[in-house]
Amino acid sequence: MRENLTRWLYQAMGFQNGLAKTQRIESISKATKPNKAEPKADSKPDQMDISADVKYLSWLKGHPSALSSFQEMMEAAKGKCVVVFLDYDGTLSPIVNDPERAFMSDLMRSAVGDVAKLYPTAIISGRSRQKVYGFVKLDDIFYAGSHGMDIMGPAIQANSYDGKYQSKALDKKGNELTVFQPAQDFLPSIEKMLNELEETTSEINGALVEDNRFCISVHYRHVLQEDLGLLEKKVQTLVAKYPGFHLTRGKKVIEIRPSIKWNKGDALLYLLETLGFADSSDVLPIYIGDDKTDEDAFKVLKGRGQGYPIIVSSNPRDTLASYSLHDPSEVLSFLIRLARWGELSAV
16 A cells, blocks of 8 residues: 555656655665564554655645646746746755755756756845855856845846845856845844854854845754754844844744845846836746745745746645645756756747
């Protein structure tokens, strides 16, 4: 039963070779370990696994795999201008224990580069823009860091946004771009908070304060359970001194962000406008992300009635996404197929 259920799961996800791969790994594992008694049929771990698979299969009905649905999705893309938006951590790279080592693979970099040759492509991340660029190292895409509060986008300035926060810049190839930073006024306070946080959290083992330019991330993946309450109290006490900021939460991280009406959804809209697609019916945006903050972008696409919001998740979860991908390896497969489809469509 377990094997059949797993087979159905992989087929539903459009990942046909997943079971064979799993079986090969299991065969190697059994061959290198001493014989042990087989677990009983009613063992609790197996029952829990089956229950998790059933829940995931049920969830997939509402959020089908973007891989198995690829041809259907691309039928609607014919004759439209595809624009690709990507989160970074958990989407282009796996979630890792050390945020400084969240490297993307060379294959993923190549796939993103191939997609960017065919479609306007942007990465919208909670990381600082410079840090994301340091990981991705591609010049032909747009970058939006700090949850979209630091955008390096097309040269055209958006008339519907405050010109005070838009400035001209050049990329490494000498191409003119526009930098948009709607949270500029908060930088002095952010710098003060950053210094205070590093000092006040230094006594908590495992706590890591990350400077993301227009927001601050406090990682607690390595903090002992008994120290979490103290860490949260220290962060909350500090933020209470700065009324222009608020806290949000991600995967093992507390984030301090300026209290302005700006998120990844707003960054998506800004980039669409500067690309000339503000009110276009001929554009098809694709947004792929795994975090709660990506829901803001999913909401925008749902509101426009355009494009495909795609969640990256191996567990059932509440989301506004229309489609899903299991993990970054499936994101890689999707991007490869998207680039291939674009090349064939151009012939």
